[in-house]
Amino acid sequence: MKKNIRPEIPRKAIYRLSLYLRCLLRLKNNSIRTVSSEALAKAAGVKSTQLRKDLTYFGQFGTRGLGYDVDQLAHMISDLLGTNSLQPVVLIGVGNLGLALLSYKGFAAEGFEIVGAFDIDPKRRRDKTIATPLYDMSQLESVIQARMVKMAILTVPAAAAQEVANRLVAVGITGILNFSPIVLTVPEDVIVNSVNLAIELENLSYFVQH
């Protein structure tokens, strides 16, 4: 396999680039066309030395004394993150959380399209209408292959999560946003980002009381 020439960017730096991008888009909405590294760093809550270091991944960039071109920098980050074009995502597990996420319009706004949702019982009555096509789990592999999906949102119960993750990995998914409260075992070239809303609240709960 040929190595990419661009140095690999650490995961934390990618998170910060996402933050910079959001700040830049806000500036753009306010018709601000250039921004200093100090101002952008402050908006993102990082040190300006950190910001400048993160932006060196794009090579030499920005004009001393003039700051960064907001539009150009936003575009470069967006390109790197791969969110300039709409990316297909599947969601597996249409329970309460899955339903909530399907009704969240923020993903589309950020360049992600949930092309299909999967459930062991797609005909189950739900108190909400879903615009996303709803499939039976048996169709998981065929839909992922047909739509060339690389990313999946996993909202199945803990007991089913590893088994579903195995199927996802086997059919070529390389990024999983995991909402199940278990630690998934996946091959090294698959990235799992875990989010557990109840655990975040529990964590706060401890600190609020102690």
Added chain:
Amino acid sequence: MKKNIRPEIPRKAIYRLSLYLRCLLRLKNNSIRTVSSEALAKAAGVKSTQLRKDLTYFGQFGTRGLGYDVDQLAHMISDLLGTNSLQPVVLIGVGNLGLALLSYKGFAAEGFEIVGAFDIDPKRRRDKTIATPLYDMSQLESVIQARMVKMAILTVPAAAAQEVANRLVAVGITGILNFSPIVLTVPEDVIVNSVNLAIELENLSYFVQH
């Protein structure tokens, strides 16, 4: 101010305790009454040395060779996290994500009750019915004080987040689950846990493509 005698537990350890609790509750549901530290560690995806270290916060515990009593350990962790009794939480910002979270039943299942949701325009038409009482922002302070709320879920747009956070802190909120894509500035005794779903997907997006 009197110092708590119990040593302060690091935030990462609190996250792991939450994970252990979930594993224990699954075992309990399957009528399993004792568990070895190795089995529990494996289920939680940590090393058993880590698990044993985390459980020393509870003092000497467990019987060598017999493992942990599932029910007792679950209860002790739950006590520590403060989730044995229902805890009141407020949610601020009833946009798409706020609505999605209000319809998520997982919080209640974990011991959190959203006692009120706040919006600058509570009369705005929404395509969904909300069971949670919906208030105008002007009632924020009075509801929080009346219900003795300590935790808030923040789902307002980025531009409003810091201002709302200031009001929350001023009225006594000490834990904020922040979904706004900005870094909040709060006093040292206030804990902010940030979750940004779109950023998590963007982060995956980068790694999926590189």
